[in-house]
Amino acid sequence: MSNTSTIARKYDRAFGLFDVDGNGVIEKKDFDLLADAVLRVGGIKAGTVKERELHKTFHACWEAVSAFDDGDGKVTREEFHRALQARFSERGLLEQHYLPAMEASFSVIDTDDDHKVPAAQMVRYLEALGVPVGEAGAVCAEMDIDGDGHITREEFRAGWMDYLLDTTHDTVGSRLLGGNTA
Ligand SMILES: [Ca+2]
Ligand SMILES: [Ca+2]
Ligand SMILES: [Ca+2]
Numbered sequence: 601m602s603n604t605s606t607i608a609r610k611y612d613r614a615f616g617l618f619d620v621d622g623n624g625v626i627e628k629k630d631f632d633l634l635a636d637a638v639l640r641v642g643g644i645k646a647g648t649v650k651e652r653e654l655h656k657t658f659h660a661c662w663e664a665v666s667a668f669d670d671g672d673g674k675v676t677r678e679e680f681h682r683a684l685q686a687r688f689s690e691r692g693l694l695e696q697h698y699l700p701a702m703e704a705s706f707s708v709i710d711t712d713d714d715h716k717v718p719a720a721q722m723v724r725y726l727e728a729l730g731v732p733v734g735e736a737g738a739v740c741a742e743m744d745i746d747g748d749g750h751i752t753r754e755e756f757r758a759g760w761m762d763y764l765l766d767t768t769h770d771t772v773g774s775r776l777l778g779g780n781t782a
Contacts (some may be wrong), residue, residue: 618680625676709724745758
């Protein structure tokens with residue numbers, strides 16, 4: 601398979617993930633729904649520092665994703681592909697547009713602030729993101745690089761970066777969005 605089709609399929613999976621309400625377009629409210637799902641996993645209440653930071657970073661992500669919106673507030677599959685290519689396709693771009701939301705998400709699910717999250721909690725997070733219940737455990741196990749039953753902030757970051765940057769291999773990240781079942 602060519603890199604191009606691999607990337608296109610990955611973007612399509614990402615589209616399905618971000619279209620939380622499944623209405624065929626990505627809107628700002630999808631990001632709010634996603635943020636709320638992550639907050640529920642961490643048991644974080646509105647008005648806290650973690651909640652504000654999560655919403656702030658998710659809204660910044662929405663701004664990046666909607667960069668090619670034609671102005672109707674609905675990001676179509678085509679607009680989404682163009683946005684990912686322009687805003688998320690290289691490490692520098694990714695760190696600028698996506699890393700803050702990832703770090704804020706980790707802080708939300710790391711309820712005791714020790715910079716590691718038990719595997720069971722990570723599985724709940726992955727399921728909240730829409731990873732199928734049957735696959736979340738395997739994804740989590742791959743993310744846990746040293747196999748100690750906890751996902752550190754570094755392991756979390758590496759798993760996501762793998763997915764978002766790697767276009768050729770079957771990484772943790774591509775499993776994250778169902779890479780084996782395309
Ligand atoms: Ca939607
Ligand atoms: Ca922790
Ligand atoms: Ca670990």
